[in-house]
Amino acid sequence: GAVVSQHPSRVICKSGTSVKIECRSLDFQATTMFWYRQFPKQSLMLMATSNEGSKATYEQGVEKDKFLINHASLTLSTLTVTSAHPEDSSFYICSGKTRETQYFGPGTRLLVL
Amino acid sequence: QKEVEQDPGPLSVPEGAIVSLNCTYSNSAFQYFMWYRQYSRKGPELLMYTYSSGNKEDGRFTAQVDKSSKYISLFIRDSQPSDSATYLCAIIIPGGKLTFGQGTILTVHP
Numbered sequence: 001g002a003v004v005s006q007h008p009s010r011v012i013c014k015s016g017t018s019v020k021i022e023c024r025s026l027d028f029q030a031t032t033m034f035w036y037r038q039f040p041k042q043s044l045m046l047m048a049t050s051n052e053g054s055k056a057t058y059e060q061g062v063e064k065d066k067f068l069i070n071h072a073s074l075t076l077s078t079l080t081v082t083s084a085h086p087e088d089s090s091f092y093i094c095s096g097k098t099r100e101t102q103y104f105g106p107g108t109r110l111l112v113l
Numbered sequence: 114q115k116e117v118e119q120d121p122g123p124l125s126v127p128e129g130a131i132v133s134l135n136c137t138y139s140n141s142a143f144q145y146f147m148w149y150r151q152y153s154r155k156g157p158e159l160l161m162y163t164y165s166s167g168n169k170e171d172g173r174f175t176a177q178v179d180k181s182s183k184y185i186s187l188f189i190r191d192s193q194p195s196d197s198a199t200y201l202c203a204i205i206i207p208g209g210k211l212t213f214g215q216g217t218i219l220t221v222h223p
Contacts, residue, residue, distance in 0.1 A: 001159055004156075006156075032209060034210070034211070043201065043213045043214070043215050043216050044157070044201075044213055046210060046211070049209075049210065091154070093156045093157070095211075097209060100145060100162055100164070101145065101147055101159060101162045101205070102147075102159075102211055103159060104149070104156040104157045104158070104159070105156050106155055106156045107154070107155060107156040109154065
């Protein structure tokens with residue numbers, strides 16, 4: 001199957017700082033990538049759809065100014081959590097879309113103190 | 114009504130048992146069906162995907178889709194402790210987004 005990587009795998013930051021998470025498709029080109037967050041013992045919640053070369057589309061209730069998404073190439077999308085607060089602590093997962101399905105990255109665990 | 118419904122379990126079986134995981138979906142227009150496995154603190158791993166009614170087999174795993182009853186299943190034969198994880202059914206909805214079931218927590222004990 002296709003491989004998606006994420007960096008960093010884990011980050012701890014102070015409240016008020018910004019954190020950038022990278023998502024890369026390693027062996028395929030992903031015109032579309034998705035960003036999810038997952039709270040403990042819950043299913044994945046779609047945050048936004050990232051399309052290469054255009055603005056991301058955010059799901060209802062997700063603040064686009066807080067979660068900045070950039071998809072500058074066919075293999076890289078970034079999610080920046082701006083002015084992070086403790087309630088932003090979560091597991092963030094990206095996926096790359098192929099014609100048939102989506103392949104997920106290993107996730108990034110964010111802890112905001 | 115949710116687009117995809119999945120029994121969250123938890124499900125606990127002895128090693129070697131056959132496991133049956135099930136989901137139902139609401140819209141007959143859905144065409145692509147997937148099963149993911151997620152270990153704790155990891156991203157979901159694609160196990161199988163299919164787009165037609167019938168069975169698809171891959172090793173110990175068999176995915177089954179019944180479009181007439183809007184029912185999808187995953188069977189695991191000869192289950193192993195390493196199969197212990199959360200299993201998520203997922204469907205691609207119009208627009209290319211995935212919608213997930215709630216996930217079933219499976220424990221296979223030695």
